[in-house]
Amino acid sequence: MRQGAHLEYIAVFAHPDAWASLLTLTVLEIVLGVDNLVFVALATQGLSPDRAVKASRLGLGMAVVFRLVLLAGMVWLTRLTLPLFAVWGHEVSGRDIILTLGGLFLLYKGTVEIHEEIDPEGEDGHRKGGKSFWRAIFQIALLDIVFSLDSVLTAIGMADEFVVMALAVIIAVTMMILAAGPVGQFIRENPTVKMLALSFLLLIGMTLIADGAGYDIPKGFIYSAIGFSLMVEGLNQWARRSRKARGADE
Template identity: 50%
Template structure:
């Protein structure tokens, strides 16, 4: 309690908290896009439940990982060396998660561009993915994003209470934004393709980082923001043409 009181009175702690919350929210965008695209394939009456379960699992997983920070820190220690790079558990998890994300995004892109894709990706009346399978895939990506999130948090502050508050706030923002984001993607198929492109880029970035090639997050999110801005202008143009 004394530690929490001291942190509450420390301006540097509040600055660290604000910075970490922003960072956690930005890192959560990737997770939220994946959850939205995946749950939109479920029947309408299961979509909200699946999103809440997926985001709730993300919160539980991140808080659980915060309780094992000593183990998380050791995940960055090399296990073996190959191709001149020492691979740690974190590297292997990032590579596995990146491969899964690339596979999933590529599969969904193929489903969208195939002239005969079978069931519609956003047909709310028919399920193209089982509820359990959707939750399982969300859980798998939650693990990858959670480990990356916690390692980022550990690199920014040494105070666990600050990390806990930042994680809770960031996941709460994800929970509030989940349904609006999913409805927006459902109503704008071209944005879905853009989001899948984001996931493909993020997957390749995770693989690159797993092999020791650090890619600054600022470059990635700047590219995503610029692409989203261009797509927003295209949407405004389409609406203007429709009104004419």
């Protein structure tokens, strides 16, 4: 019975449509995972480099588990979109509540991190201590659930076979795990980029709240805005390096 199931999964990829769905869904899952990757990089900023790498890998590993569990419970997941009650004429579902709570947490997290970045010392004049490893893991796990909802709902809408959806999720998160270290290191070494990432976090938080309230904001607008900001920051860094090089020559 188990061998027959394995053969059935393999037979799915005998059709070109399955490979096309896998490629398209993997790319889309990677794009949707950018939010998660940025949050993981920011959540581990206060840790030492080696613990930050461990925390990011563990956190993104949990993301794989959450997504596969949600995929396995597709019937339960579709019920999350059913209305529970109405507020001012808007029908509120379980998904709306989870997205709204996740958005509020991102706003809180982004605001606190910006405050600590601008004023790293407390009111008593002493620098605040480093972050807890397990606290970072808890925060990553909390947001993994929120980000997993959109990821899995997108997978369900784009593919028919469970093995295609699961494989796309595994490939996408594996690539995120490989990118987490370099992204976190880059943010640590560039404070201005960290501020941009925190602003991006606030933007995503507002997007989740709007989505929970029934207002669909295309993520293309969000990514275009942050992409333009990163391009400007890249030009600023290039200009700074050019000024330093000219100063060294003189």
